[in-house]
Amino acid sequence: MPTRSCVGCRRRREKSELLRLVATSVGRLSLDATQRAPGRGVYICASASCLQRAHVSRGFARGLRRKLADQPLDQLQQRVLAALDQAVIALRQQARRDGRAVDDPEADGGVRVVEPKCAAQLESWAAQRAAVAEPVGETDAVRGKRGRRGKRAPSEQEKK
Ligand SMILES: [Zn+2]
Numbered sequence: 551m552p553t554r555s556c557v558g559c560r561r562r563r564e565k566s567e568l569l570r571l572v573a574t575s576v577g578r579l580s581l582d583a584t585q586r587a588p589g590r591g592v593y594i595c596a597s598a599s600c601l602q603r604a605h606v607s608r609g610f611a612r613g614l615r616r617k618l619a620d621q622p623l624d625q626l627q628q629r630v631l632a633a634l635d636q637a638v639i640a641l642r643q644q645a646r647r648d649g650r651a652v653d654d655p656e657a658d659g660g661v662r663v664v665e666p667k668c669a670a671q672l673e674s675w676a677a678q679r680a681a682v683a684e685p686v687g688e689t690d691a692v693r694g695k696r697g698r699r700g701k702r703a704p705s706e707q708e709k710k
Contacts, residue, residue, distance in 0.1 A: 554593035557609035558600025568593040569630065569678060571610065577619040579610055581630050583637035583675070590614050596678030598686045601627060623686055634679045638672060 552565045570582040570591045582591055592613035594600050604610050605623045642661045645651035650665035663669040 556595045556600055556604075557592045557613045558594050558597070558603035558607075561595070563593075563595065565593065566674075567596070569596050569682075571614075571630075573614050573616055573618060577617060578621060579618065579626055579629070581633035581637075583633055590616075596681045598627065598682055598684040601630070601682065602686045627682060627686060630682050631679060634675050634682070638675050638679075641668065641672060641675075 553562045554565050554568055555562050556568060565585065570585040570587075570593055571579045572582045572587050572589055572591045574580050585591070590613075592604075592610055594604055602623055605626060611618045639659065642651060642659050642663065645663050645665065645668050646653070646661050650668045651661045651663040653660060654662035656662075663672060
């Protein structure tokens with residue numbers, strides 16, 4: 551299983567457990583839910599706190615090796631959540647079309663996925679969505695780092 555480092559906490563994990571983000575042409579971060587978009591991407595744990603860490607430490611721009619448009623953290627979080635929702639809907643529809651799912655009025659979205667790999671992907675996205683949706687607030691540590699921006703103090707991760 552290929553592994554990648556999270557741009558938030560720097561921990562290595564299996565690629566499939568991480569979210570992949572790419573930059574749009576105007577330098578906005580965009581979720582690559584299926585991890586197949588061409589070009590450079592960064593990986594991050596599906597977690598509100600890693601999203602926050604990467605946002606504060608500018609790990610996204612570093613990992614993508616380009617300047618990014620300023621984007622508030624809550625907006626980025628909402629974009630990731632919306633993209634995960636879209637990915638779920640798209641996969642369900644695709645599965646319905648190619649016979650990996652059957653109509654079931656009781657199931658989410660009126661479709662019950664019967665193919666195990668596809669069902670596992672949907673479950674994984676649902677779990678990732680819940681973890682990304684956790685509230686992010688500015689902790690004292692985050693505010694402290696912001697205050698020192700530009701002075702290039704070593705971050706907690708770099709000290710370890
Ligand atoms: Zn992480």
